[in-house]
Amino acid sequence: MLVREIMTSSPVTARRDTPVREALALLRDHHITAMPVVTSAGRVCGVVAEIDLIRDRVLPDPRAHVLSPDPVTELPPAYVERVMSPVTVAVREGAEVSVAVDIMAERALKSLPVLDEDDVLVGVISRSDVAAALARDDDTLDRELTALITKLGHPDWLVVVADGSVVISGPSTPRDRALAESAAATVTGVTRVRIHEPEALSPEV
Numbered sequence: 001m002l003v004r005e006i007m008t009s010s011p012v013t014a015r016r017d018t019p020v021r022e023a024l025a026l027l028r029d030h031h032i033t034a035m036p037v038v039t040s041a042g043r044v045c046g047v048v049a050e051i052d053l054i055r056d057r058v059l060p061d062p063r064a065h066v067l068s069p070d071p072v073t074e075l076p077p078a079y080v081e082r083v084m085s086p087v088t089v090a091v092r093e094g095a096e097v098s099v100a101v102d103i104m105a106e107r108a109l110k111s112l113p114v115l116d117e118d119d120v121l122v123g124v125i126s127r128s129d130v131a132a133a134l135a136r137d138d139d140t141l142d143r144e145l146t147a148l149i150t151k152l153g154h155p156d157w158l159v160v161v162a163d164g165s166v167v168i169s170g171p172s173t174p175r176d177r178a179l180a181e182s183a184a185a186t187v188t189g190v191t192r193v194r195i196h197e198p199e200a201l202s203p204e205v
Contacts, residue, residue, distance in 0.1 A: 001188050003100055004093040006133045007114050007123035013038045014048055016081035023080050024053050035124075036113045037084045042120040044113050046084035053083060090115050093122055097133070100125050136189035138162060145187050152183060164191035171195050 012030045014023050014037045027033065027050060034049035056076045060069040077083050090113040091100045100112055104127060111126035138161040145166060146159045157170035157180065166187075171180045177195045184193040 001097040001133060001186075002093075003091055003095045003097055003114055003125050004123070005188055006097060006129045007093065007125040008129060009123045011036065011121070011124040013121070014080045014084075015039075016045065016079065016084075018080045020053050020057075020076070020078060020080060020083065023048060024050075027053070032126075033110055036087070036121055037080055038121055044087050044090065044115070044119075044121050046081075047087050047113070048080050048084040052085065053080075055083070087113060091125065092117070097125070097130060101130055133188050134164065134191065136164075138164070141166070141187055141189050145184055145190070148183050148187065149180065152179065154180075161190075164189055165194070166190050166192065167194045167196055169196040172197060 012026055012032060012035050014026065014035055016037060016039075018037075023035075026035065034047055036044045037046035037048055039045050062068045089103055089107065089109075091103065093114050093116055103109065103112060111124050113121055114123035114125055116122045141164065142159055142161045145161070145168075149155075149157050149159065149168070154170065154176070157168055160167045160169070166184045168180045168184065171177045177197070180195055181193050184190050
């Protein structure tokens with residue numbers, strides 16, 4: 001799978017001068033937990049997450065204290081540029097999804113900005129995007145892969161899919177096996193590929 005195949009295109013973004021309350025509303029309305037901050041040229045200059053926006057904005061409740069807490073007089077940051085974090089990592093739209101997953105796992109990130117070759121933001125890939133891709137049903141994977149190998153000139157190959165794992169029966173040469181494995185790996189949601197080679201005929205006695 002490639003990032004561009006499952007990413008969220010035209011993602012929700014903020015600008016440096018977006019008010020914090022407006023940014024909070026964007027996250028709420030679009031059911032997301034973070035978003036890129038972009039320049040007028042579409043280049044990513046930061047990322048802002050829920051925790052960045054809510055920090056220092058919740059007043060202590062006097063009902064939870066024996067003595068009333070000191071009043072908060074300092075105004076919280078008003079604009080995104082005051083609370084956003086710098087972007088330290090992003091992925092290209094043509095990168096493998098497995099690379100994006102490894103980055104998110106290693107850095108405990110929920111999403112990554114996706115850039116084109118000119119470093120312009122073209123999407124966001126999130127853990128939810130990957131989960132949705134891996135949850136595609138077996139019948140859909142079977143139909144897509146069968147159509148693909150038929151298009152490649154091998155309608156006689158048999159495809160069986162179970163829990164995202166694919167078994168392809170029919171390829172007999174190293175070249176055919178490599179073709180079958182490559183084709184299956186391009187279908188969104190396939191997690192494993194195994195080639196079942198036809199058994200050689202026993203010589204007659």
